Amino acid sequence: MKIRVVKNNPxxxxxxxxxGSAGVDLQxxxxxxxVLKPMERYLVPTGLFIEIPEGYEAQVRAxxxxxxxxxxxxxxxxxxxVL
Numbered sequence: 001m002k003i004r005v006v007k008n009n010p011x012x013x014x015x016x017x018x019x020g021s022a023g024v025d026l027q028x029x030x031x032x033x034x035v036l037k038p039m040e041r042y043l044v045p046t047g048l049f050i051e052i053p054e055g056y057e058a059q060v061r062a063x064x065x066x067x068x069x070x071x072x073x074x075x076x077x078x079x080x081x082v083l
Contacts, residue, residue: 001053009047023061036072 007013014024028034029047036042052058062073 001056003053004051006049007047008049011047014048023059026060 005013009027009029011027011029014026016024026046026048029045034042034044050058060074066072
């Protein structure tokens with residue numbers, strides 16, 4: 001399947017880091033570190049734009065390590081991107 005990606009950030013494109021990985025890590029497209037206060041929310045830009053083929057979806061999921069260690073998670077659990 002071909003997915004068109006437009007990159008508007010200085011980072012490398014997301015890629016699989018280990019054999020058998022189910023997903024890739026996104027990097028925040030921010031100029032300085034983001035510090036969240038308790039219960040604070042922040043929309044983190046990635047600088048990536050993707051064209052998803054009809055009939056498919058992409059998902060954004062929280063990393064379990066960040067969630068358990070720091071309480072950082074997605075507001076609605078999973079972000080689904082559809083055509």
